Amino acid sequence: MAACSEELARAFPAHLHEGKVNLKDLLPSELETFVHILGQSPYRARQLVRWLYVRRVGSFAEMTDLSRAFRQLLEEVAVLPSLHLASPQESLQDTTKFLFTLPDGNPIESVRMRYLEHLGPGRLAVCLSSQVGCAMGCEFCASGRLGLVRNLQTWEMVDQILAIQRLADQRGERVANLLFMGIGEPLHNFRNLLRAICILNHGDGLGVGMRHIAISTSGVVPAIRRLAEKRLPLKLAISLHATSDELRDRLMPVNRRWNLAELLAACREYQAATGRRITFEYVMLDGVNDSLEEADRLVGLLGGLRSLVNLIPWNPVDHPSFRRSSKIRVRAFQDRVQQGGLRCTVRREKGSDIDAACGQLRIREIRRYLGTPTRAEHMPAFSLNPPPGVRTEAIEAGLDARKACIEEQSVVGNYV
Ligand code: SF4
Known part of the structure; x- marks a missing residue:
């Protein structure tokens, strides 16, 4: 996990929010890099795009077609900040x-x-x-x-x-x-x-x-x-x-x-x-x-x-x-x-x-x-x-x- 977080921080130094990767700040192509670093298939990036911009959810817990383990991993390494x-x-x-x-x-x-x-x-x-x-x-x-x-x-x-x-x-x-x-x-x-x-x-x-x-x-x-x-x-x-x-x-x-x-x-x-x-x-x-x-x-x-x-x-x-x-x-x-x-x-x-x-x-x-x-x-x-x-x-x-x-x-x- 620690090695994974370090690699993410190196890959997305300009897109960190409170020490985690801000997924809303990444291009769809960068989301592919993100899921690749987490050992996931490119398809996961397309799922994230749909949850963020089509279903427009505000938390990983709502991304119900992702496995519980992957959602847990997302909670640990990424964030979805919102404007108030x-x-x-x-x-x-x-x-x-x-x-x-x-x-x-x-x-x-x-x-x-x-x-x-x-x-x-x-x-x-x-x-x-x-x-x-x-x-x-x-x-x-x-x-x-x-x-x-x-x-x-x-x-x-x-x-x-x-x-x-x-x-x-x-x-x-x-x-x-x-x-x-x-x-x-x-x-x-x-x-x-x-x-x-x-x-x-x-x-x-x-x-x-x-x-x-x-x-x-x-x-x-x-x-x-x-x-x-x-x-x-x-x-x-x-x-x-x-x-x-x-x-x-x-x-x-x-x-x-x-x-x-x-x-x-x-x-x-x-x-x-x-x-x-x-x-x-x-x-x-x-x-x-x-x-x-x-x-x-x-x-x-x-x-x-x-x-x-x-x-x-x-x-x-x-x-x-x-x-x-x-x-x-x-x-x-x-x-x-x-x-x-x-x-x-x-x-x-x-x-x-x-x-x-x-x-x-x-x-x-x-x-x-x-x-x-x-x-x-x-x-x-x-x-x-x-x-x-x-x-x-x-x-x-x-x-x-x-x-x-x-x-x-x-x-x-x-x-x-
Ligand atoms: S009109 Fe106002 S907001 Fe637009 S460029 Fe000029 S100062 Fe900036």
Whole structure:
């Protein structure tokens, strides 16, 4: 037994939880290695995949077609940790927000949406988080103002879906679409992101099709290129939000590292490699980025790309500097973009009645747990023309983001 545990620890050093192998953190192919080390046939790995992702049990004792001796062995060398579901928050708009607590006490969130037009009845879309907090420091985003705490492990992404699917089972519903659009920059957690997608997509498990999985990025160009090299038919969404480097530098510090020209070149590479249409998210901020001139520039920027522009009515978070664009302005912007020949939709505001703007629930929960104000309450007002020499907190956050991006280049570079 001791020799077996040591061999497992050597084989899976990055996937130990409280000294035992975390089976939820392993790819199906790694489960085969795991059962091989335990002297079992590869068939046992397929049984484990089915118990974990089809029957969705939470303990080895429930895996009743495994022998008692094998279950006992599993108890000794492996674990099946779970996220703690802290507070599902029902919405009037068929949207539910879930706040989970991680084993280290950090909260993360996921959003479940049902009755989306393009999904059939009983099919759900889930927006999940990839990090605790986020390093990117986008000016309009509550999560960005909290900073990055850490990357989620693979199983922490997968378990958001397992927990939601378990609830969906009671209504005969199925999670059919995944959106890595919750808290965090998913491409900053590249390796764990792809591992989670591999598990969620596996045909013996949940079987969510790659074409139904979307990754939303603020524009980490080397990681977009690396993703293109994988040639996976994943949907890519770009948080664009501005049509000039001057404005995007201010709204999204990542633009100071990789500007619009570099970002759009990477998008073209992604499209050439995968054949997938690319969605460009554009949050409508009154008087900041919602003019007809901006709409014309957007048409010019995206020329030659097969794209969908998704206009997002801004969700008021604790930020005094932005106002949402009026419906008339949003409509005029949409018309102008469509006249320019691009597909352009306006995102339905699912979840706005439950603070479904990225990170809002987490901020509120942190306040509730800690009883202390968060950075969000100390943010300076957004200004297009700050006095020379004045560095706003957001720009400082951008410098942090830039450092994180540079570090990420080596992480992404190491990914095989
Ligand atoms: S919008 Fe996305 S990338 Fe930007 S700070 Fe928020 S979570 Fe991070």
